[in-house]
Amino acid sequence: MEIYDYELKIVGHPDGVIKDTVVEFKTISPWALKKAEVLPYHHHIFQLTGYMYLLRKSKGLIVYIEKSSGEIYEYPVQLTDEDIKILKAKVNLYHSKAQKH
Template identity: 30%
Template sequence: MVVKEIIHKHLSYTSIPEFFDGEYWPSQIWYCLRKQYYSRVSPIPMSLESKKFTTLGTIIHEFIAETLKKEESVRVESEVPIRIPHPNRHDVVISGRADDIIIVTVGKSRYVVEVKTIDDLESKRSYLPRKEHIAQLNVYLRAYPNSKGIILYVDRGSFEMEEFEISFNPDLFNETIKRVEMLHDYLIKRELPPPEAKENQDMKWQCDICEYRAKCERQISSNSNKKF
């Protein structure tokens, strides 16, 4: 138990991310709007369970990046900076350090690789790639024009992999921009967004690992009581 306790202790050392007004991370935009609101207005540390998933994802991402670097014909960049100003609003920008993508250059072709870890890949193949993952990679493709996108899913348990090639989709990028605008307006008004993940079947899985779940459910219960 000694080793387990030490590891859990260090996993529990979680800092709260520092967000800047008007700056939104590509990796966050397609999370539930209410969760994003809470994380900026009344942030709390990531739960131990979420930290475990994040840590495993980081380890696998680093392994894949280091493995690709061993190929002499491949040039690899990771943790690359991203900054995309909003096309119409000077107070909004998509910005951050993309620590979950790898830029791979092979000859004259450039690939933006997004690594996603997943449980039980085999049972989930039918609904992959997920829209939020495509949308996130689509932002990176906007930042790296004329690149090809690859979403690489890696099974946490078996290390089985599945990859999908993605092309830039301007309509999906505009949809992402609309989400950023919505969140920004909610934050400016200090108006709580609806519980998006609870109301959207495709997003409900986010509730299972959300550190704000209890707070969100209390708010839903409070709102329901006010109707009577």
């Protein structure tokens, strides 16, 4: 499913929507899992909050699947007004930098 926002000029492909929750699946190697200081990764949260904003959903879930064992780690994410401000600011910054090049 492709989603697009005309105001922000962004497009995305979320992995799924279950009822009122946007779900993103990520695989992670055993090495990365051991080295990860904090899960979920910030850039994964940012990606998910973008999808949540585009789909007008306040709940999200990042699901990490460890590649060798299949072990699953779930991290719920709640979309806040602050997340939306940050998302819009970052997207506008990216667009302005892209226009300069």
